[in-house]
Amino acid sequence: MSAEDALKLKFAGAELTFSQFRDNHRIVVPAARLFEILAFLKNEQHFDMLAEVTAVDYLEYEGAKDRFGVVYVLVSTTSGERLIIKTFVNDPEPLLPSVYSLWKSADWLEREVYDMFGIRFSGHPDLRRILTPDEFTAYPLRKDYPLKGRGERHNFPVLTRAES
C-alpha cells in the first residue's frame, strides 16, 4: 500500500487534497492536523528524511485564499520516494507546530523560513534568525517587502581615509 493510500485510510475525516505532476506526489493538508500527519509519515511509513521546508507568499496572487503556503519535502532513504506536503497559514500570527522532534534537520530549515517569512514554529528549540543579521527587523521574502530594502544596506558608519 502506498503512503498516500495509507493516509487516506488513516485520516479519512481530514480534508486532504491529492495531486500529482510527473513523479511529484503532492498533498495539501490542514494546518491543524499537520503534525500528526507528518508524524504518521515518519513513524509508520518510511519517510525518514526531511529534505526541505520552505514557504510561498501568496499576497496579491490570483485566486489565492491564504497568505502563506508552507511546503515540506519528505524523502524515504529506503525506497527513494519523495512526498510533498503543503499547508496554509495566515496573518497576523502565522504559526505552525515545529517538526524538530521528528526530524533534526528541521532545526535550520524552520529557522530559515522564520527569517525570510516570519512564520513562527511553536516548540522549536532555538528560533533565531539564521541568514540576516540579528538586528534585522523585516522578513525579506514577503511580497510586501521592497526588493531594494528599506535602507538597511546603507545603515553603516562611513570610514574616511583620514580617520582609519
Place this chain on the structure above:
Amino acid sequence: MAMKDVPDNIFMTSLDAAASWARSNSLWPMPFATACCGIELMATASSRFDLARFGAEVMRFSPRQCDLMIVAGRVVMKMLPVLQRIWLQMPEPKWCISMGACACTGGVFDTYAVVQGVDRFIPVDLYVPGCPPRPEQLMAGIIALQDKIKHGGTLNGTEFGKRTQPTGPTPYDLDELIRIREANEKLISIN
C-alpha cells in the same frame, strides 16, 4: 662634497621617495575574496600570471601583516562590519583595491542585502572593473597603484590625512531616498 666624488653605486633621493619605492614594491595583499573575483585573484597569484613579479605575492590572512586590501566580490550587509573591522586592523600605511563590478557598485545585485559599492563605507584607492576582471587587469591595477604610491607617497603617510571625505557616493543618494519613501507609502496604503 662635489658630485664627481660620489661613487657610482650611490644615488641621491628624498626619504619620501625611497620609502614609497620600497613600499610599492612589497605590497602584501589581504585577500578579502567573497565571490568569483576571488578565483581570479587566486589565479593572479599562481604561477601562470605570477603576481610575485611585482612583489605582491605574499597573501596574508591576518590583517595585521597586510598593507593592501583587495576586496574581491560582492559584500553583503552582514559582511560589511567584518570588512570595516579588518580594514581598521590593518597597520598604516595601507591601500585598498576594489576589484570587480560588485565590489565597486554592487553589480547586478541591486537587492536589500548587498552593499552598493564598498567605497561608500571604506576608503578605496583604485577600482578594477570587470565581471570578473582578468588577472592581467588586476595586475594592471596593482601596477597603477604602485605608480600612485611612488608619486605622492610620503614617509609619514601625510597624504592620507588630507582625504577627509568618503571615497564613494553618499550612502543615501537621492534615488534611494525616493525609493524608500515610495516603499513606505505603499506599505502604509496596504495596511
